[in-house]
Amino acid sequence: xxxxxxxxxxxxxxxxxxxxxxxAVWWYRMNHMLWGWGWTFLARFISQIVRWWTLIxxxxxxxxxxxxxxxxxxxxxxxxxxxxxxxxxxxxxxTLGGQGDVKNGRRHPTVGNGVVIGAGAIxxxxxxxxxxxxxxxxxxxxxxxxxxxxxxxxxxxxxxxxGSKGRS
Amino acid sequence: xxxxxxxxxxxxxxxxxxxxxxxAVWWYRMNHMLWGWGWTFLARFISQIVRWWTLIxxxxxxxxxxxxxxxxxxxxxxxxxxxxxxxxxxxxxxTLGGQGDVKNGRRHPTVGNGVVIGAGAIxxxxxxxxxxxxxxxxxxxxxxxxxxxxxxxxxxxxxxxxGSKGRS
Amino acid sequence: xxxxxxxxxxxxxxxxxxxxxxxAVWWYRMNHMLWGWGWTFLARFISQIVRWWTLIxxxxxxxxxxxxxxxxxxxxxxxxxxxxxxxxxxxxxxTLGGQGDVKNGRRHPTVGNGVVIGAGAIxxxxxxxxxxxxxxxxxxxxxxxxxxxxxxxxxxxxxxxxGSKGRS
Numbered sequence: 295x296x297x298x299x300x301x302x303x304x305x306x307x308x309x310x311x312x313x314x315x316x317x318a319v320w321w322y323r324m325n326h327m328l329w330g331w332g333w334t335f336l337a338r339f340i341s342q343i344v345r346w347w348t349l350i351x352x353x354x355x356x357x358x359x360x361x362x363x364x365x366x367x368x369x370x371x372x373x374x375x376x377x378x379x380x381x382x383x384x385x386x387x388x389t390l391g392g393q394g395d396v397k398n399g400r401r402h403p404t405v406g407n408g409v410v411i412g413a414g415a416i417x418x419x420x421x422x423x424x425x426x427x428x429x430x431x432x433x434x435x436x437x438x439x440x441x442x443x444x445x446x447x448x449x450x451x452x453x454x455x456x457g458s459k460g461r462s
Numbered sequence: 463x464x465x466x467x468x469x470x471x472x473x474x475x476x477x478x479x480x481x482x483x484x485x486a487v488w489w490y491r492m493n494h495m496l497w498g499w500g501w502t503f504l505a506r507f508i509s510q511i512v513r514w515w516t517l518i519x520x521x522x523x524x525x526x527x528x529x530x531x532x533x534x535x536x537x538x539x540x541x542x543x544x545x546x547x548x549x550x551x552x553x554x555x556x557t558l559g560g561q562g563d564v565k566n567g568r569r570h571p572t573v574g575n576g577v578v579i580g581a582g583a584i585x586x587x588x589x590x591x592x593x594x595x596x597x598x599x600x601x602x603x604x605x606x607x608x609x610x611x612x613x614x615x616x617x618x619x620x621x622x623x624x625g626s627k628g629r630s
Numbered sequence: 631x632x633x634x635x636x637x638x639x640x641x642x643x644x645x646x647x648x649x650x651x652x653x654a655v656w657w658y659r660m661n662h663m664l665w666g667w668g669w670t671f672l673a674r675f676i677s678q679i680v681r682w683w684t685l686i687x688x689x690x691x692x693x694x695x696x697x698x699x700x701x702x703x704x705x706x707x708x709x710x711x712x713x714x715x716x717x718x719x720x721x722x723x724x725t726l727g728g729q730g731d732v733k734n735g736r737r738h739p740t741v742g743n744g745v746v747i748g749a750g751a752i753x754x755x756x757x758x759x760x761x762x763x764x765x766x767x768x769x770x771x772x773x774x775x776x777x778x779x780x781x782x783x784x785x786x787x788x789x790x791x792x793g794s795k796g797r798s
Contacts, residue, residue, distance in 0.1 A: 301728070301737065302689060302710040304670065312674045314681075334472065338480045345482075346515060347682060349705075351534055351554075353470060366687055368705045369517075369536045369723075371554055371581070374470040386687075386707055387537075387555070387723070389581050391599070392469070401469065413707070413725050413752050414770075416581050416599045431727070431752045432770040432784050434582075434600040448600050448616050448784050502640065506648045513650075514683060519702055519722075521638060537685075537704045539722055539749070542638040555705075555723070557749050559767070560637070569637065584749050584767045602750075602768040616768050616784050 299363050299383055315364030315384075318350035325354035356390075359407065364388075366413070375400035379407035379425065387414035393436070395419045406441060467531050467551055483532030483552075486518035493522035524558075527575065532556075534581070543568035547575035547593065555582035561604070563587045574609060635699050635719055651700030651720075654686035661690035692726075695743065700724075702749070711736035715743035715761065723750035729772070731755045742777060 296309045296316055303309050309316060321344040328337040337354035345351040349368040352358070356372050359380035364370055366386035372378070376390040377400075388411045392401035397420035405411075405423045412431030417423065424441030433450040444453045464477045464484055471477050477484060489512040496505040505522035513519040517536040520526070524540050527548035532538055534554035540546070544558040545568075556579045560569035565588035573579075573591045580599030585591065592609030601618040612621045632645045632652055639645050645652060657680040664673040673690035681687040685704040688694070692708050695716035700706055702722035708714070712726040713736075724747045728737035733756035741747075741759045748767030753759065760777030769786040780789045 302691070308671055308674060311671075312678050314678065335476055335479075338476055342480050342482065345517070345536070349517065349536060349681070349685065351536065355470070366707045368681070368685060368687065368707065369555060371534045371536065385727070386725070387582070387705060389554070389599075391553070391581055393580075393599075412729075413727055413754075414582065414600075414723070414750065418581075418599060430770070431725075431729075431754060432600070432750075432768070434598070446785070449614070503644055503647075506644060510648050510650065513685070513704070517685065517704060519704065523638075537723060539702045539704065555750070557722070557767075559721070559749055561748075561767075582750065582768075586749075586767060600768070602766070617782070 296363050300365055314348035314350060315367040318344055318348040318352060318364060318367060318370075319358070319362050321348075322352040322354065322356070322358060325352075326356070326358075329354035356402075369414075373402035375420075376402035377404045379405060379409065381407055382409045382411070384411045385413035385415075385431070388412075389416040389418070391416065391418050393418040403435075464531050468533055482516035482518060483535040486512055486516040486520060486532060486535060486538075487526070487530050489516075490520040490522065490524070490526060493520075494524070494526075497522035524570075537582075541570035543588075544570035545572045547573060547577065549575055550577045550579070552579045553581040553583075553599070556580075557584040557586070559584065559586050561586040571603075632699050636701055650684035650686060651703040654680055654684040654688060654700060654703060654706075655694070655698050657684075658688040658690070658692070658694060661688075662692070662694075665690035692738075705750075709738035711756075712738035713740045715741060715745065717743055718745045718747070720747045721749040721751075721767070724748075725752040725754070727752065727754050729754040739771075 325337040350370045352372045353374040355374040357377045361381050364384045369387040371389045390403050400420045403417045406425035408426040411429040415429045415433045417435040421438050423439045426442045427439045428444040430446030434448045435450040439445045493505040518538045520540045521542040523542040525545045529549050532552045537555040539557045558571045568588045571585045574593035576594040579597040583597045583601045585603040589606050591607045594610045595607045596612040598614030602616045603618040607613045661673040686706045688708045689710040691710040693713045697717050700720045705723040707725045726739050736756045739753045742761035744762040747765040751765045751769045753771040757774050759775045762778045763775045764780040766782030770784045771786040775781045
């Protein structure tokens with residue numbers, strides 16, 4: 295599936311060996327399991343080694359759906375209470391972070407299925423990004439984004455429904 | 463103190479082993495001492511090894527106060543003539559950089575005490591960020607920010623004094 | 631030439647050993663040669679090792695002119711079909727990326743000679759940045775920038791010709 299989503303990648307072998315974003319997500323799956331068993335120190339320690347290798351930091355406590363593809367990936371940070379749906383695509387520099395607010399015990403965003411988040415975009419706080427939404431590169435998102443819509447800018451504004459062309 | 467400021471960190475052992483931001487600042491202290499002794503090549507060489515390990519680049523010539531906490535930290539760059547006060551918190555992707563202007567022999571910002579700088583924010587040139595100011599995530603700051611105020615946006619504008627809620 | 635462009639670097643030895651941006655470009659030259667010979671897997675594999683060491687990701691297929699200087703460099707991503715002229719200076723966090731559009735078989739930007747791109751700036755799609763243009767820190771550029779002009783903001787707008795002072 296990484297092959298479908300990354301036009302620069304030509305073979306399964308290349309995807310397996312070269313794509314840091316796949317490595318980071320595979321190791322996250324193991325760390326999340328360790329985290330669930332209460333082995334929190336080991337999970338965070340391994341996640342730091344993975345960060346060093348992949349430049350991608352996914353907190354072991356985050357909840358991430360199937361087939362997340364992180365392209366390039368340098369500087370990605372996904373926080374402890376973030377929830378990410380299935381089939382999302384994140385580019386490098388994406389943050390799912392906190393900003394002090396807490397809602398139902400969570401400090402980080404909820405991201406739906408099929409969401410695309412452009413390079414350098416920062417999504418902050420216990421907000422919700424709806425299914426198939428697109429977040430433009432460099433956007434700073436501090437409020438909910440409805441499903442199937444596109445948000446761009448600093449701070450991000452949601453474009454009219456017709457302007458749904460993604461940027462990443 | 464990192465424990466107070468990072469809600470995702472649960473123990474002193476975790477802080478010690480896992481938080482790259484602490485490692486980067488500890489090594490900076492040594493490099494800054496080497497720099498003061500005139501061992502500038504060694505100081506910069508070690509700072510590059512530390513950058514490789516922590517993804518945080520602090521020039522050994524920078525002047526940094528007590529208890530700086532850098533959270534996540536990937537992509538942080540702090541320039542040679544930057545001055546940072548005590549008790550500041552920086553998130554990942556923060557730049558204290560130059561843009562060509564020189565003032566009193568310095569090319570980089572002066573940051574006061576207790577300043578919080580959000581993820582991805584870029585502070586450029588020999589400007590001053592006052593005590594307890596907050597810089598929003600993704601802001602590009604190219605002019606002074608008064609004490610106790612918040613600056614957001616690209617380029618950053620200072621919010622009215624009532625809008626002092628931080629973002630990071 | 632890195633010595634001319636980086637005021638924090640004091641000697642040739644320091645430039646040789648310390649500047650990740652030089653290492654990344656040197657290795658890119660080799661990878662690009664391997665790429666031209668059809669050794670695409672090896673080229674991409676080495677580029678991932680270089681990314682791990684330098685925090686800079688240059689696709690081996692990119693076309694890069696002489697004397698590119700990448701300062702600091704963490705998080706830089708240069709895509710497969712990007713073209714960069716001679717004597718350019720990029721700061722850390724710069725992206726030359728794709729956003730889905732394809733023009734003459736290319737997905738990434740064309741950057742002229744002598745262009746300066748500020749920290750964190752994201753340039754997306756098969757657009758053209760003219761000779762000696764400057765892109766401000768944190769800008770998101772999604773349309774052509776004429777030669778000798780400066781573009782800033784999210785999305786970037788081109789400043790009037792008099793406002794040609796660079797920011798980085």
